Amino acid sequence: MQGKAALASLLLALAGLTLLAGGTRSLQPLRVELTQLNSTPLESYVQTEGQTLRLSGGRVFLCREQFCIRAFASTRLSRVLRGNRTFEVQGLVREYEGRRQLLVVSAEEK
Amino acid sequence: MLELLSAWLAGLAAGATGLAPFAHTNLALELFKGSTGQAGAVFSAALAFSHAAFEALPAVFFGIPALDYAAGVLPAHALALQGKGREALELTLNTLLASGLASLLLLPLALTLVPALYEVVKPITPFLLLAIMLALAATERSWLLKAAALLVFALSGALGVLALSSPFVPGEPLFALLTGLFGFPALLAARGTISVECRKEKPENTKPAWRWVVAGSIAGALSGVVPAVSGAMLSAVLFIALEEDRRSFLTVSAALVGSRLFYDAVATQTIGKARSGAAAAVLESLGFADAAGLALSLAGGLLALLLACEATRKLAPLLAAWMAKPQVRPNATLLVFLLALGAVYFQSGWPGMLVAATGAAVGALPLFLGVKRSHAMGCLLLPSILHGLLGPWELEALVLCC
Numbered sequence: 001m002q003g004k005a006a007l008a009s010l011l012l013a014l015a016g017l018t019l020l021a022g023g024t025r026s027l028q029p030l031r032v033e034l035t036q037l038n039s040t041p042l043e044s045y046v047q048t049e050g051q052t053l054r055l056s057g058g059r060v061f062l063c064r065e066q067f068c069i070r071a072f073a074s075t076r077l078s079r080v081l082r083g084n085r086t087f088e089v090q091g092l093v094r095e096y097e098g099r100r101q102l103l104v105v106s107a108e109e110k
Numbered sequence: 111m112l113e114l115l116s117a118w119l120a121g122l123a124a125g126a127t128g129l130a131p132f133a134h135t136n137l138a139l140e141l142f143k144g145s146t147g148q149a150g151a152v153f154s155a156a157l158a159f160s161h162a163a164f165e166a167l168p169a170v171f172f173g174i175p176a177l178d179y180a181a182g183v184l185p186a187h188a189l190a191l192q193g194k195g196r197e198a199l200e201l202t203l204n205t206l207l208a209s210g211l212a213s214l215l216l217l218p219l220a221l222t223l224v225p226a227l228y229e230v231v232k233p234i235t236p237f238l239l240l241a242i243m244l245a246l247a248a249t250e251r252s253w254l255l256k257a258a259a260l261l262v263f264a265l266s267g268a269l270g271v272l273a274l275s276s277p278f279v280p281g282e283p284l285f286a287l288l289t290g291l292f293g294f295p296a297l298l299a300a301r302g303t304i305s306v307e308c309r310k311e312k313p314e315n316t317k318p319a320w321r322w323v324v325a326g327s328i329a330g331a332l333s334g335v336v337p338a339v340s341g342a343m344l345s346a347v348l349f350i351a352l353e354e355d356r357r358s359f360l361t362v363s364a365a366l367v368g369s370r371l372f373y374d375a376v377a378t379q380t381i382g383k384a385r386s387g388a389a390a391a392v393l394e395s396l397g398f399a400d401a402a403g404l405a406l407s408l409a410g411g412l413l414a415l416l417l418a419c420e421a422t423r424k425l426a427p428l429l430a431a432w433m434a435k436p437q438v439r440p441n442a443t444l445l446v447f448l449l450a451l452g453a454v455y456f457q458s459g460w461p462g463m464l465v466a467a468t469g470a471a472v473g474a475l476p477l478f479l480g481v482k483r484s485h486a487m488g489c490l491l492l493p494s495i496l497h498g499l500l501g502p503w504e505l506e507a508l509v510l511c512c
Contacts, residue, residue, distance in 0.1 A: 006478035009471045013265050016468025017272065023461060024276040 114406075117149035121156025122414045128164030129425075134282060135161045136387035143391070148403055150395030155375060155411035158388030160418035162367055163206060167422050170199045171429055172446045185356035185363075187296055199426050200316035201357065202364045203419040205326070208318050209368030210412050212327040220331035220373065221380060228332065236498030239347070239491050246350050246484060255481050262485040265472045266291060267492025269465070274493050279461040286454045286462035290469020291486050293450050297443055298470075299477055318361045326365025331373045333366070343494050346487040368415075372408065379404040 124142040127133040135158050145153050170186040189198035213220075231238070247259040269291075273283040329344045345363055352359035374389040379400060384390035396403040433442055454466045469489070476483045 002478040006475060009474045009478055010261075010265075012471035013269075013468055013475070016464060016471060017265070017268055019464055020269070020272045020276070020278065020461075020468065023278040023464070024272065 113145075113149045114152055114410075117145045117153040118156045118410045118414065120145075121153040121410070122160045122417060124153075124157045125160025125162075125414065125418055126164050126421075128161040129167060134387075139387055139391050145395075147395055148406065151392045151403055151407040152410040154388050154391035154395065155407040156414035158375075158386075159210075159371055159411035159415040162371060163203060163415055163418035163422050166199060166202045166206070166364075167425060167429065170202060171195050171426075171433070172449055185360045187293070188356060189360075191296065191299075194313070196426050196430060197313035197316055198360060200313055200423065201318060201360055203422060204316055205318040205323060205361050205364035206368040206415060207419055208320070208323045209327050209330070209365035210372060210415055212320075212323050212365070213330065213369040213372035214412075216324070216327055216331060216369075217376065220328070221376075236495045239495050239498075242347060242350060243485075243488065243491055246482070250481055255479070258475075258479040259481045259485045262472065262475050262479070262481060263488035263492070265475070265488075266469075266486040267488035269468055269472055270489030270491075270493045271496060273465045273489075279458050279465055281458040281462065283458055283462065283465060285457045286465040287469055287489055289450050289454050290466035291473040291489055292483070294447070294466070294470035295473035295477060295483070297447055298474055318365070319358065322358050322361040323365045326362040327369035329362070330366045330369025330371075333370050333373070343490050346490040350484045350487055371411065371415075375404065375408055375411065 120142065124138050127138040127141075128135075138157055138161060139154060142153075142157070143150075166186075170190050172187075186195075186198040186202060189195065243263055247256050247263065250256045250259050270287060273279050273287045279286065326348075329348065333344055345366060348362050348366070349359060352362065370386075371388070374384070374386045375392055378384055378389050378393040379396070382393070384393045392404075392407055396407070432438060438445065451463070451466070454462045458465065472489075473483070473486055476485060
């Protein structure tokens, strides 16, 4: 075992991993306006003012024009009110199954 | 008929892009795409099959992990560093051809048994992979080395998750990952000197063992027919099992490449799914359930493979002679290093260089700690384990949120 060389390698590896994680975190969040869910206005899904819209059932697709927004089970679109409102959605556009999709990481009312 | 012949010839010629270490099959398909219908399918099959043969040349001599070969290039490059590059190349090419034949013979078995087998294994796959890694760590001699093995697994796994799941690294992150983790440390292990091959005569001992050809072909069928089993992941598992036996691993890996080409094409017509860029091009050209079209495409692909293997055999002595030249030989290590670095930059830019540099640091750890290099296969297995436990989108979200 070559202790010093191993330690130097370990430190370099940790530094590289930190930089990669930092690079991932530095990605700019996307801003999109969510007005429809499966081509239906968002307010149709919300019965009462202040209700939390919880996207459940594994994965929910929010399709709008050429974007397809994909949310995962734990994502909540909080404080969705009646009427078209603008939300700040953090996520990532990816090519998946031939379509541009947005993976929603978090969504908050602007 | 003339249209089919010209499409086949064009595919065979386009496959020669495999000689450039960074030119993936998908890039060649994108560059040379033109024909449609049956001619388009024949072109795509000829390109994919011949590309696999041409790609073996830089993979073996320069140790640059061609994406199709993944970990399979490691023993080949190790042999090349010892001056046995032509032997490794001949073995690879002979295995590719043998796996084409084996895949054809195993087709009825693969279509019936493999999906059933996968249904049994599927729920336990993440736990199975974890057990394999733990069992591998347990083979180290002392508790200190076992802990070192787990450290290498964890670091390479974290790097694999970040590189493969994060959008930070564009292009083909797998290329940068494998070059860093295995290519650069191999050059380091060669201690700055590559034993360049000077022999003129044809190498001996290049006949593949049929049991490994069949094993690789079955693995390729598994990868081609069932979802969520990638060739790179299977190659990683096989590397763990056969790290000490270079020739066997080289044979089984090359057989995996050959049979994946075959079964990826078969899957387009049997289950209507494309598991690779070439298969997607075949599916797009033929549509679904065109058995005659598939048979013609496969025949064209296998014939292209045969001719490409022969052309690669002819090119190998020329490359070996060039590398043995007095002005090239002393700088061979530097040349290989710069070529690999350039290929990484071409594929994934600066983020890819960061992945490769981090990979080199992680990949050098087994050399310094005195443990097996296969622990670094955590780079593929940990993402596969998390993928199986969490699902692809949740894994991506985890990477973005952490």
